[in-house]
Amino acid sequence: MKILSVTDIRKLIQIIGLQNFFKQLIGALEEDFGRWNEFTLTSRYGMFFPHGVIELMPCADRQFYTFKYVNGYPDNPLQGKLTVVALGLLSEVGSGYPLMLTEMTLLTAFRTAATGVLAAKYLARENAASLAIIGTGAQAEFQVLAFAATYPLESVRFFDTDPLAMAKFSHNMAAQKFRLMPCRSAAEAVCDADIAITATAAQKRQSLFEFEDIAPGAYIHAMGGDSPGKTELSAKLLNRVKLVVEYKPQSLVEGEVQQCSAELIHAELWELVCGKKPGRLDNQEITLFDSVGFALEDYSVLRVVYELAKHYHIGTESALIPEPDDPKNLFGVLQDFDRQ
Numbered sequence: 001m002k003i004l005s006v007t008d009i010r011k012l013i014q015i016i017g018l019q020n021f022f023k024q025l026i027g028a029l030e031e032d033f034g035r036w037n038e039f040t041l042t043s044r045y046g047m048f049f050p051h052g053v054i055e056l057m058p059c060a061d062r063q064f065y066t067f068k069y070v071n072g073y074p075d076n077p078l079q080g081k082l083t084v085v086a087l088g089l090l091s092e093v094g095s096g097y098p099l100m101l102t103e104m105t106l107l108t109a110f111r112t113a114a115t116g117v118l119a120a121k122y123l124a125r126e127n128a129a130s131l132a133i134i135g136t137g138a139q140a141e142f143q144v145l146a147f148a149a150t151y152p153l154e155s156v157r158f159f160d161t162d163p164l165a166m167a168k169f170s171h172n173m174a175a176q177k178f179r180l181m182p183c184r185s186a187a188e189a190v191c192d193a194d195i196a197i198t199a200t201a202a203q204k205r206q207s208l209f210e211f212e213d214i215a216p217g218a219y220i221h222a223m224g225g226d227s228p229g230k231t232e233l234s235a236k237l238l239n240r241v242k243l244v245v246e247y248k249p250q251s252l253v254e255g256e257v258q259q260c261s262a263e264l265i266h267a268e269l270w271e272l273v274c275g276k277k278p279g280r281l282d283n284q285e286i287t288l289f290d291s292v293g294f295a296l297e298d299y300s301v302l303r304v305v306y307e308l309a310k311h312y313h314i315g316t317e318s319a320l321i322p323e324p325d326d327p328k329n330l331f332g333v334l335q336d337f338d339r340q
């Protein structure tokens with residue numbers, strides 16, 4: 001069984017390049033959302049604790065079964081820990097044998113950003129050039145660079161309540177071609193944005209900006225609110241935009257739409273990808289992709305990384321699954337060990 005560490009994922013990105021990885025991932029997501037009916041899909045299973053949530057996210061088609069273990073602990077950075085950490089597993093459905101266990105904290109950041117770009121293909125203006133991001137924590141650079149891989153971004157405005165997080169973001173993005181513009185409020189950041197990303201972490205209901213703050217024709221990727229009682233935008237704003245979610249049963253509990261009724265939802269993302277419902281209709285519409293993170297997205301990144309890791313011989317083979325000569329003689333594995 002293959003094991004991929006953080007170092008292995010870094011190696012993989014060095015080999016194929018960040019932009020190229022985003023492109024492959026967006027392509028795989030489009031392919032998988034496009035064959036929605038081939039998957040066994042379910043809402044994730046979350047256990048709630050005083051400081052956050054721990055979730056299991058399974059998904060399968062006829063070839064692979066995948067699942068992710070992921071947490072969401074908004075106050076973790078106060079103790080020097082990440083808000084979101086994850087591990088992922090990919091198995092072959094034919095035998096039920098696990099094939100790969102991987103770090104998935106980085107892969108979650110990649111796949112969340114790539115999904116936002118896939119939704120943008122249907123919901124953002126083609127000539128989008130200005131981006132705003134609210135919340136410049138762990139996810140921020142991945143979000144911005146995924147969009148930069150697809151759109152010729154000219155400017156990126158950003159705001160975070162933590163000046164150190166803004167300084168970190170500024171430093172990490174300094175070499176990029178777009179103009180970086182730090183802002184003093186969320187409203188200032190989004191005022192003329194073609195693409196606005198909300199990526200804040202707070203275990204409460206927030207309203208980062210209002211409908212009036214947003215320019216006509218904007219696309220909002222709301223990805224920070226992803227749990228019951230944890231939202232970033234007001235119900236008033238949601239009522240005035242074209243709203244798309246990943247998977248209604250999960251989004252209605254965890255997404256921005258937990259504040260509203262199901263009727264407000266225009267479509268699930270797969271319906272746009274499959275051409276069952278229209279995306280953006282004109283240059284004035286304000287569209288919103290209310291992303292909470294769905295297990296199909298983890299499936300896509302896991303299958304892409306599995307193929308790439310095989311191709312480039314990345315990762316370590318480790319005996320996590322016993323391999324007795326006689327499959328009925330599991331006990332024999334202990335005896336063999338005894339002899340060594």
Ligand SMILES: NC(=O)c1ccc[n+]([C@@H]2O[C@H](COP(=O)([O-])OP(=O)(O)OC[C@H]3O[C@@H](n4cnc5c(N)ncnc54)[C@H](O)[C@@H]3O)[C@@H](O)[C@H]2O)c1
Nearest residue numbers: 083135137138139160161162165199200201224291292293
């Ligand atoms: N939709 C998905 O698939 C998905 C995937 C990964 C993470 N997330 C969510 O995205 C959010 C961000 O994740 P992260 O790993 O970057 O967390 P993080 O803790 O590293 O960063 C969050 C940032 O938001 C800032 N912030 C909090 N409230 C703010 C406010 N009112 N205005 C401006 N900034 C504010 C914080 O100061 C912090 O810098 C989390 O809530 C996480 O659960 C969603």
